[in-house]
Each structure stands twice: as C-alpha cells, then as structure tokens.
C-alpha cells in the first residue's frame with residue numbers, strides 16, 4: 333500500500349479547522365497532520381489535491397436500522413452489505429447495526445450476521461479486499477430491544493416485547509465479542525441482571541424506550557448504564573410521569589439524561605424529530621463530548637416516499653416515508669429517520685449554528701468514544717485509521733476513504 337498525501341485541505345480537527353493543511357496516510361493509518369510544507373520528494377506518494385475542501389473524520393453512527401430498501405433485521409449478509417453501502421455514500425465509515433424488537437430467532441440471525449460482517453481494526457483486517465463492496469465498517473451490534481417499556485415502544489411491534497430473562501439473554505451474550513452496546517428499560521424486572529451480565533462481558537449499556545423515574549435512572553447508573561438512546565424520543569419526562577402521580581412532580585429519563593454527567597446521549601438530527609430549541613438545549617447541557625448525532629435511519633434511506641416495514645419484513649411494523657421522515661400509519665407519531673449522517677451534520681449545523689468542528693465531533697469522535705473505538709477511529713490524528721470524508725463548502729459528501737482508500 334502506497335503513501336497518500338492529502339494537500340490543500342481544510343482539515344477538521346477535534347478542536348479547530350486547519351486551513352491549507354496536509355494529511356499524510358501510510359499503510360491505511362494517518363502518519364502526520366500539519367501545515368503544508370511543500371511537495372514530497374517520494375515519488376511513490378500519491379497526492380490528492382483537495383483544493384480547499386474540508387477533510388473530516390469519517391462519520392460513525394451508533395443508531396441505525398437500515399437503508400436502500402434493506403433493514404439489518406432482514407438477517408442476511410446481503411441486507412447488511414446493502415445498508416452499509418448506502419450509509420457509506422452519506423459519509424458514514426463505521427456503524428453499529430441496530431436491532432429492533434423481534435422474535436428470539438430473528439435476533440439470533442441478526443447477531444450471526446454481525447459476527448460474520450464485523451470488521452477488525454488490526455493490520456490484516458484494516459483494508460480487506462471486499463471492503464468496497466461491503467461499505468461502512470460494522471463495528472459491532474447495538475442490541476436494541478426487545479427489552480423496552482410497553483408504553484414507550486414507539487414504532488416497535490408490541491407482540492415480541494418482553495422483560496429480560498437470564499435464559500434468553502445468555503443466548504444473545506454468547507455473541508458478546510461482536511456486541512458493543514445494549515439497550516434496556518431499567519424499570520423492567522430483570523433489567524439489573526441484564527446490565528450486570530453485559531458489563532461483565534464488556535458491553536456498554538444504554539437506557540432507551542423507557543418510562544423510568546429519575547430515581548430508577550439513578551439506580552441504572554449505579555448498575556453501569558452510561559448512555560441514553562435518542563434524547564427526547566420514547567422517554568419519560570415530568571409531564572408524562574404526572575399522569576400517574578399528581579404531586580410532587582417528578583423527573584424522568586429526560587431530566588436524568590440532562591442532569592447526570594455520567595450519561596452520554598444522542599439526538600436524531602434530521603430536523604424532523606426535534607426542533608431547533610431541543611437540539612440547542614441538548615448541545616448546551618451535554619456539550620459536544622457527551623452528545624452524538626445519530627440517524628436512527630430505517631430502510632427507506634435513498635428510497636421514494638411510500639409504505640415500508642420497520643424491522644424484519646416478517647413481523648415488523650408498517651411505516652410510511654413522507655416529508656423526509658418515517659411516520660406511523662395513523663400519522664400521529666414518528667417512526668425513525670430516513671436520512672443519512674451527512675444530512676444530520678448539515679441540519680444540526682444549520683439549526684444550531686454550532687462551530688463546524690463541534691458538529692463533526694458529534695458525528696465522529698464522540699460516537700467513537702461511546703462505541704469504545706476512539707483509540708483507532710473518530711478523528712484526524714497521527715496513528716488513527718484513515719477513514720476520511722471529503723466535504724465541499726456546503727458540507728455535501730465529495731469522496732469517502734476507508735483506511736486511506738477511496739471507495
């Protein structure tokens with residue numbers, strides 16, 4: 333593998349944008365980043381002149397279900413490749429395939445695919461010959477459901493919802509080598525047992541689709557929960573909990589997520605789920621180091637408006653793609669996203685006017701840290717894997733590189 337020198341780039345670093353800079357990539361990893369110091373004398377070096385375009389770290393999506401007609405819960409290698417290729421076109425170079433509430437054997441089939449499709453970050457695996465056809469790296473599964481609160485299930489089917497039982501989740505945790513994060517509603521019986529079993533195996537734990545009280549959230553943090561899925565969506569808050577207790581008013585998952593520094597979280601930044609003020613509130617309280625952008629994208633990414641299934645074709649929930657988002661057939665609630673991470677980055681930046689390096693960080697380094705892969709991924713820094721995205725001045729994706737190779 334030869335050396336590549338990206339020249340004349342506006343390099344988006346963790347804390348600043350470096351204009352007229354260059355980035356040297358050797359053997360798929362970043363060797364040097366800095367101000368331009370003229371052409372190299374090494375003739376083996378390929379020079380890519382970015383003509384002032386942005387060079388950003390590849391995006392990392394912690395919460396993504398599908399794209400281009402396929403859902404990870406279709407449970408085939410083909411479906412995985414289709415989704416990963418689709419998101420690569422939107423600048424996502426790594427992702428966590430996210431499951432849905434489904435029957436036991438469907439979740440097992442999903443985990444088997446994750447194991448086959450998972451990328452290592454060792455030298456031998458860094459750039460595999462089939463990478464261009466496989467698309468974004470599969471870092472490991474986000475085991476999402478079936479352990480959700482019944483009232484907070486959102487667009488997931490009600491039938492297969494269940495509380496965690498050891499006999500069942502032990503089967504899932506046999507795949508612990510390719511599960512990075514797991515979600516549970518802490519108010520369910522068995523939730524503490526599930527979180528401890530995940531933590532023992534090195535799996536990070538999320539709260540999601542939950543109507544827990546603030547006190548139940550405090551307990552969940554003590555068990556080892558450290559992240560909360562899609563802030564403001566499918567979660568309890570003061571108003572919701574007041575339906576069961578008039579006074580004193582209580583905080584729920586939303587208030588706990590904003591309050592506890594131990595918790596990172598994420599927003600679906602498609603401009604449809606959350607209005608500007610909620611993105612501003614999340615960014616102000618959690619900051620770019622604790623807030624990730626996610627797509628929560630379903631199979632309707634890059635597809636025409638119309639009817640789709642969220643989750644597995646067999647047993648998933650009917651949804652509609654309309655107006656740039658997923659909607660439930662009754663038109664009264666949202667049903668996940670239909671846009672890629674490039675859109676989320678542009679939308680968040682446009683709505684909040686946050687500095688570009690902070691927005692990019694929320695789509696790269698922060699999710700890399702939450703996934704436990706920030707040693708290798710998530711920023712343009714010496715030693716990291718050269719997963720890079722070239723963006724023009726209006727933040728449209730021009731090119732994507734995996735381990736220094738254009739795909």
Ligand SMILES: [Zn+2]
Nearest residue numbers: 486561562566
């Ligand atoms: Zn969800």
